[in-house]
Amino acid sequence: MALLELDQVHKHFGGLAAVNGVNVRADDGEILAIVGPNGAGKSTLLKLIVGLETPTRGAIRFAGQEITQAPPHRVRQMGIAMVQQTPRHFASMTALENVALGALFGRAGAHRQEEQALELAGEALSFVGLADRRHDLVGHLNLHEQRFLELARAIAGGPRLLALDEVMAGLNDTELEASIAIIRAIRDQFNMTIIWVEHVMKAVMSLAERVVVLDFGTILTEGLPAEVMRHPAVVKAYLGQEMNHA
Numbered sequence: 284m285a286l287l288e289l290d291q292v293h294k295h296f297g298g299l300a301a302v303n304g305v306n307v308r309a310d311d312g313e314i315l316a317i318v319g320p321n322g323a324g325k326s327t328l329l330k331l332i333v334g335l336e337t338p339t340r341g342a343i344r345f346a347g348q349e350i351t352q353a354p355p356h357r358v359r360q361m362g363i364a365m366v367q368q369t370p371r372h373f374a375s376m377t378a379l380e381n382v383a384l385g386a387l388f389g390r391a392g393a394h395r396q397e398e399q400a401l402e403l404a405g406e407a408l409s410f411v412g413l414a415d416r417r418h419d420l421v422g423h424l425n426l427h428e429q430r431f432l433e434l435a436r437a438i439a440g441g442p443r444l445l446a447l448d449e450v451m452a453g454l455n456d457t458e459l460e461a462s463i464a465i466i467r468a469i470r471d472q473f474n475m476t477i478i479w480v481e482h483v484m485k486a487v488m489s490l491a492e493r494v495v496v497l498d499f500g501t502i503l504t505e506g507l508p509a510e511v512m513r514h515p516a517v518v519k520a521y522l523g524q525e526m527n528h529a
């Protein structure tokens with residue numbers, strides 16, 4: 284069953300069609316990757332889903348309800364969480380307090396008492412392997428710890444859909460493996476649906492079940508990772524990166 288459906292979605296910024304008539308569906312429990320060159324409209328697409336942008340045209344449905352015009356807080360309460368490309372932490376708060384915010388402002392019906400939020404936050408931090416950093420200030424965490432913290436904050440709210448924007452950028456090989464394992468575990472243990480924008484192709488190849496390729500705001504091709512990666516336009520766009528990894 285489709286948990287998320289985008290139907291002919293457009294987003295124009297002045298004369299620029301950042302997203303230009305996109306149809307996407309994500310099934311319950313699926314890991315769907317969105318790839319494409321810089322400026323293709325990937326982040327805009329995620330922002331449209333979570334209500335940070337509003338479509339110029341088209342419709343977005345989640346769990347059978349229309350959310351096309353829904354504001355971010357409403358979308359969060361309905362069960363969609365996002366990790367943004369540029370994380371915004373509260374650097375002067377502890378890791379635990381930061382993650383507790385995700386629990387407090389997450390899905391409706393989630394535990395809203397502060398004590399319960401802190402408990403959920405502790406569980407989420409353990410899940411991403413940051414239990415021993417819970418009382419550290421976020422400003423003291425390194426890049427990969429900050430990304431895992433973002434993941435913890437997103438899952439602490441108990442979402443059904445997790446939108447991830449380039450959460451693997453800048454990680455070394457060990458951190459990348461850890462990150463792949465955490466995202467796979469999030470899906471397997473909580474049956475969350477994951478819509479994941481990523482440039483790191485080897486991560487996409489190992490984790491994604493389906494890939495959508497965006498270019499100039501439209502879908503160039505979509506399918507199984509191995510199929511999509513053989514598409515001539517995709518080979519051309521990613522050849523440099525693949526060679527760098529060889």
Ligand SMILES: Nc1ncnc2c1ncn2[C@@H]1O[C@H](COP(=O)(O)OP(=O)(O)OP(=O)(O)O)[C@@H](O)[C@H]1O
Pocket residue numbers: 296299301319320321322323324325326327328368
């Ligand atoms: N708020 C905005 N106002 C005007 N133009 C915007 C805005 N947000 C995005 N754009 C433009 O829309 C296009 C798509 O941007 P978007 O950030 O979605 O691309 P992207 O695929 O995420 O790129 P990247 O891989 O570099 O993150 C770009 O040309 C960008 O400059």
Ligand SMILES: [Mg+2]
Pocket residue numbers: 325326327368448
């Ligand atoms: Mg982006």
